[in-house]
Amino acid sequence: MKIPGTMRAAVLTARNEIQIKQVNVPVPGPGEVLLKVAACAVCSTDISLMDKPGPGQPDFGEFIPGHEYSGTIAAVGEAVDEVKIGDRVAVEVHYGCGRCLNCRNGNYTSCLNWGETEKGHRANGMTAPGGFAEYVVNHISTVYKIPDNVGFDEASLITNLGCVLYGFELTGGYIVGDTVAVIGEGPLGLLSAQVAKILGADTVWLAGLDDYRMGIAKELGIDRIIDVKPEDIVSLLKKSFNTGVDLAVEASGSEPGMAAAFRIPKWTGKVLLLGIPSGEVSLDMHEFARGNKYLYTVRGEGRTNCRRAVSLLKNGRINLKSLISHKFGLGDIEKALTVHKTNGNNSIKVIVNP
Numbered sequence: 001m002k003i004p005g006t007m008r009a010a011v012l013t014a015r016n017e018i019q020i021k022q023v024n025v026p027v028p029g030p031g032e033v034l035l036k037v038a039a040c041a042v043c044s045t046d047i048s049l050m051d052k053p054g055p056g057q058p059d060f061g062e063f064i065p066g067h068e069y070s071g072t073i074a075a076v077g078e079a080v081d082e083v084k085i086g087d088r089v090a091v092e093v094h095y096g097c098g099r100c101l102n103c104r105n106g107n108y109t110s111c112l113n114w115g116e117t118e119k120g121h122r123a124n125g126m127t128a129p130g131g132f133a134e135y136v137v138n139h140i141s142t143v144y145k146i147p148d149n150v151g152f153d154e155a156s157l158i159t160n161l162g163c164v165l166y167g168f169e170l171t172g173g174y175i176v177g178d179t180v181a182v183i184g185e186g187p188l189g190l191l192s193a194q195v196a197k198i199l200g201a202d203t204v205w206l207a208g209l210d211d212y213r214m215g216i217a218k219e220l221g222i223d224r225i226i227d228v229k230p231e232d233i234v235s236l237l238k239k240s241f242n243t244g245v246d247l248a249v250e251a252s253g254s255e256p257g258m259a260a261a262f263r264i265p266k267w268t269g270k271v272l273l274l275g276i277p278s279g280e281v282s283l284d285m286h287e288f289a290r291g292n293k294y295l296y297t298v299r300g301e302g303r304t305n306c307r308r309a310v311s312l313l314k315n316g317r318i319n320l321k322s323l324i325s326h327k328f329g330l331g332d333i334e335k336a337l338t339v340h341k342t343n344g345n346n347s348i349k350v351i352v353n354p
């Protein structure tokens with residue numbers, strides 16, 4: 001594979017301003033690989049990092065966003081024997097410092113040295129160059145081989161699935177025969193409902209409002225699609241399940257969604273927060289605490305749950321293809337970002353193919 005000296009990349013030049021520039025192709029160091037990017041999905045985190053830079057984010061004029069991507073190994077650095085040139089791979093975002101207590105306990109997505117590159121932490125597309133470019137360098141620990149039956153576009157979404165799987169792992173994971181209610185029909189909501197089915201839940205409900213996305217949920221075989229506002233789901237679920245559900249997954253990030261998620265579990269039931277609220281929210285903690293309920297939060301796609309995601313994809317157990325609503329070339333990245341931001345034309349996941 002011939003690697004050029006320069007490449008096209010989408011560079012964040014100022015707040016909310018992205019430009020296609022010609023930049024040097026990065027060279028992989030020891031333990032690193034160079035990927036030729038095939039697909040990079042737009043995520044709401046990209047939009048917020050373009051608006052308000054996060055800790056450790058490279059300066060304007062240097063930062064290439066994009067953290068959900070897949071591609072082909074184009075070169076390998078010293079001491080890499082896990083993959084070879086030509087291998088098809090997908091990536092996860094987080095590479096922990098390896099020296100803080102969280103990393104040493106395996107919780108590398110919550111690295112305590114987040115953004116401190118000199119201490120070894122790296123998150124591609126957040127604190128290091130990302131995938132809205134022709135090439136990108138990743139640490140080998142963040143790379144997962146994908147088989148030929150898995151397409152690059154769907155493989156770019158393994159972090160979404162990995163995040164959902166990590167969430168289910170943290171809640172205890174064993175939900176065979178349980179009732180699960182998912183609030184929010186975005187990518188994480190649609191994936192959570194699918195994952196609950198795969199893990200053997202008795203009944204899976206999905207509450208949301210967007211007709212197009214709820215149509216997709218129906219096609220995915222979710223047991224019951226509830227076309228109601230989060231506020232109304234409470235009485236509906238209480239009526240159907242009497243004591244409440246075993247697990248509520250909040251994937252909307254909205255205050256009404258969270259308020260509903262806190263109310264619908266039965267006593268000793270669980271709430272998994274996948275949606276992250278943008279600010280303070282008001283919740284009924286009296287009822288929650290009195291009901292002996294449990295709350296779980298999740299950061300990223302930890303504990304190598306991306307490997308589990310690839311396994312589900314490889315075996316055809318999960319459908320990521322139907323989440324892909326739009327595709328653009330790298331030159332049209334601004335259009336791609338706009339479609340994602342405005343939810344235009346029924347967008348779910350928007351993919352950029354450099």
Ligand SMILES: [Zn+2]
Nearest residue numbers: 043044045068
């Ligand atoms: Zn993301």
Ligand SMILES: [Zn+2]
Nearest residue numbers: 097100103111
């Ligand atoms: Zn760490």
